[in-house]
Amino acid sequence: MDFLYDDEQDALREATRGLVGKAYSDYENRRQAVKDDPGFDEQQWARMAEMGLLGLPFSEEDGGVGAGPVEIGIVCQELGRVIAPEPYLTSVVLAGGLVSAVGTAEQRQEVLGALSAGESVLAFAHDEPGRGWTAGAEKVTAAQDGDAWTLTGVKEPVPHGARADVLVVSAALPGGGTGLFLVEGATAERTGYPTYDGTRAAKVSFDGTAATPLGGPGVDVTASISTVQDITRVMAANQALGAMQFLLPTTTEYLRNRKQFGVPLSTFQALTFRAADMYVSLELTHSMVDWATMVVAKGDPVEVADAARRVSLQVSTAGRHVGQEAIQLHGGIAMTMEYSVGMVMAHLTALDHLLGDGGHHLRELAGAVTTYEALDPLA
Amino acid sequence: MQLALSDEERAFRDEMREFFTTKVDEDIRRTVAEGRELTKDQIVEAQRTLNAAGLAVPRWPVEWGGQDWTEIQFHIWHEEMERACVPTPLAFNAGMIGPVIAQFGTEEQKKEFLPKTANLDIFxxxxxxxxxxxxxxxxxxxxxxxxxxxxxxxxxxxxxxxxxxxxxxxxxxxxxxxxxxxxxxxxxxxxxxxxxxxxxxxxxxxxxxxxxxxxxxxxxxxxxxxxxxxxGGWGIAKFLLGNERVGVAPSGITKRVIARIKGLAEDRFADDPLLRARIAQLENELLALELTTMRVAANSLDGKPHPASSVLKLKGSELQQAVSELVLDLAGPAGLGSGAGDDSDLTEWERAAGPIYLNLRKASIYGGSNEVQRQIISRNILGL
Incomplete structure (x- = not known):
């Protein structure tokens, strides 16, 4: 048992921090980057590809680097620390993860090769108006005519759906279950808009739009979607951890420097005790995130699903606590767009609702509470 | 980053598990499992059993009966002891005055007191x-x-x-x-x-x-x-209280309490989504605490405690209290039977739930109250 990173992992963190820190440690740069479409910096995306970050999760045959979950988690933490707007989580981890899990060898090489090289942005078109946080699709349907497939229906909100070169789309199959399809982004009708954390999402409509089955045609891949979502949940938790690790020291520094009534705010115990509670939330979350990431590295999908629920519940609770307190302890300044803290909290909120919030996961855990005696993280 | 125990750590865990579950008196372990009060004789007997095997005071210097273990081994020793419902060695002896005498005492004091302290010949x-x-x-x-x-x-x-x-x-x-x-x-x-x-x-x-x-x-x-x-007593007191703080996150015991109540009272919560959610939430928070205990143990090098160790007492006591509150809520009106004798139709856990809930209010007061812990975190860790 060991919670320490090895030298190579430390080096990856340093390199990633160097790259994303240079771009966004000055929060004003992030603000500028999300001002205009596509809501991130294309050149930064290219630099991330150059460093090998975009191909990190994928095998070398598919054009990637073949790194493990711990490495991907490190990258997500560093992106979270500066709330980098590039769509790493949704494009690489989630959409790329689906192609990696379900695609044919040829599809993987083509799609993941281009993604790893920074030549292509992927999006997973999955949520449907009125439903969310499920593994299956219902309102977008797939139809087959010989070897040709078409999709009909609306996906919304699709993270970075308007910018994506390739859409990975889930759809209800004619024979039941959910299949995945690749669609050229330009062939769908797309309306993009900003989200409350400054990034982008879109309404994506299909109307008999041509689509290529990802993997074997007509195969129900609900279980694969579910597992890739679970892995993404754990990586989102890493990203949220990075954001919280930014918020706490930013808040304590403010408490030390900001004066009211002629004294620093840190002289008020009503404030410092709340900062102490933020620290407690953060450290407990850190342990849980490390653990869940290691469970992903072990690779058993049932264990991964359980760890994803547990870490999501912890991160949801802690993220709300730390985010809300960071704003409150700062006061009015954190309500403004020109200061980082409010937008970091907004990003934590968006992550919380990407793949299921704490209540959603608690409901699942509560349902299973009688099926085991005690939890043993070393079992 | 490695979740699994190494082969050596696994062998060590099996050895501890075997010892605690087979060599420590069954009645004593049952008393702990059922949350009843131990007699003085039981406390003494349990510690002597551990001491005879070199397991009562492993954190002491080796020459006075300590063990040259890694932090993970100490962690496993502690976890397995709690898991087997073995009473942990008397804190006043093993965790407080023993280390103090070993560190600050004269040779005569060490010879006079340390063996008797380890063996609970002196309470x-x-x-x-x-x-x-x-x-x-x-x-x-x-x-x-x-x-x-x-x-x-x-x-x-x-x-x-x-x-x-x-x-x-x-x-x-x-x-x-x-x-x-x-x-x-x-x-x-x-x-x-x-x-x-x-x-x-x-x-x-x-x-x-x-x-x-x-x-x-x-x-x-x-x-x-x-x-x-x-x-020079204040420096000694700080040394002692620093040791104490690391020792008071009984996540293992709290986990056993939840596991036990799930077995005893499933009919009370099986069809109640609110109670199920409370249990799931508490289990998840306990998991986070247990993992933090492990992370702190695994990352404490050269005997220096990881800063996050200060959250253990704070969160550990809160969860201990929250679980006792849950148990009393599960007991419901039966909890009022706290004074009933053994001829009562109420179960033993129901009768005990109220006093245990009341008793555990102490957990956030002793060992440096939780407000003192917040002060330590905000001052020493956050620099406020």
Whole structure:
């Protein structure tokens, strides 16, 4: 048992921090980057590809680097620390993860090769108006005519759906279950808009739009979607951890420097005790995130699903606590767009609702509470 | 980053599990499992069983019975002990005065006290708090005045846990009334059979007798019973309390309580989504605490505690209290049967739930109250 990173992992963190820190440690740069479409910096995306970050999760045959979950988690933490707007989580981890899990060898090489090289942005078109946080699709349907497939229906909100070169789309199959399809982004009708954390999402409509089955045609891949979502949940938790690790020291520094009534705010115990509670939330979350990431590295999908629920519940609770307190302890300044803290909290909120919030996961855990005696993280 | 135990760690865990579940008296373990109070004889017997196998005081220096283990091994030892419902070695002996004597004591004191302390031949009590010196311990007023070779002690200690069983008491006393608060304090070891020493019980809100007042009326203490430097007691106290803080996150015990109540009271919550959610939430928070305990153990190098260790006491006590609250809620009206005898139709856990809930309010007060812990975090870790 060991919670320490090895030298190579430390080096990856340093390199990633160097790259994303240079771009966004000055929060004003992030603000500028999300001002205009596509809501991130294309050149930064290219630099991330150059460093090998975009191909990190994928095998070398598919054009990637073949790194493990711990490495991907490190990258997500560093992106979270500066709330980098590039769509790493949704494009690489989630959409790329689906192609990696379900695609044919040829599809993987083509799609993941281009993604790893920074030549292509992927999006997973999955949520449907009125439903969310499920593994299956219902309102977008797939139809087959010989070897040709078409999709009909609306996906919304699709993270970075308007910018994506390739859409990975889930759809209800004619024979039941959910299949995945690749669609050229330009062939769908797309309306993009900003989200409350400054990034982008879109309404994506299909109307008999041509689509290529990802993997074997007509195969129900609900279980694969579910597992890739679970892995993404754990990586989102890493990203949220990075954001919280930014918020706490930013808040304590403010408490030390900001004066009211002629004294620093840190002289008020009503404030410092709340900062102490933020620290407690953060450290407990850190342990849980490390653990869940290691469970992903072990690779058993049932264990991964359980760890994803547990870490999501912890991160949801802690993220709300730390985010809300960071704003409150700062006061009015954190309500403004020109200061980082409010937008970091907004990003934590968006992550919380990407793949299921704490209540959603608690409901699942509560349902299973009688099926085991005690939890043993070393079992 | 590696979740699984190494082969050596796994073998060590199996060895511990085997020992705790087969060598420690079954009745004692059942008493712990059912949350009942241990007798003095049971406390002593359990510790002697551990001590005979070198498992009572592993954190002490090796020459005095300690073990040259890794932090992970210490962690496994502790986890397996709690998992097997083995009473952990008496904190006053194993965690408090033993390490103090090993660190600050004279050779004579070490030879005289350490073997008996490890084997619980001496049952130690702690004489720190006073009626006007709780969280502000340095405000203590019990005095020790030199008279020939002896010290003469006058004053009152309070909250002395299990003082009714105590053979000896380690005390903080004021030896220089003119010095600044912290500077005039020394540590004295006092035989509790000394003339002028009186132990008076305090009844707590759970109806039990767990803590005491200890009164000193011209108690004569031999000069050689001073530990460390004269007026150096505050440094020793800080050393002792630093050790104490690491030791008070009983996540393993709290986890056993939830597991047990799930088995005993499933009919109470199986169809109740709100209660199920409370259990799931508590289990998840306990998991986070347990993982933090592991992370702290795995990342504590050279015996220096990881800063996150300060969250263990704070969160550990909160969860212990929250779980006792859940158990009492599950007991419902049956919890009122706390005074019923064994002919009652109510189950034993239902009758115990109320007193345990009341008793555990102490957990966020002792060992440095949770407000003191927040102060430590905000000052020492966050630099506020």
């Amino acid at each position: 130690w009590s702690q004489g720190f708090s006073e009626p006007d010196a709780g969280s502000d311990l340095a405000g203590l007023r019990t005095t020790a005045v030199r008279d020939g070779d002896d010290w003469v002690v006058n004053g009152q200690k309070t909250w002395t846990t299990l003082g009714q069983y105590g053979d000896w008491i380690f005390t903080l006393v004021r030896t220089d009334p003119d010095a600044k608060k912290q500077a005039g304090i020394s540590m004295l070891l006092i035989d509790m059979t000394s003339e002028g020493l009186e132990v008076r019980p305090i009844q707590l809100i759970d109806g039990g007798h767990e803590v005491n007042e200890v009164w000193f009326d011209n108690v004569r203490v031999p000069g050689e019973n001073l530990v460390g430097e004269l007026n």
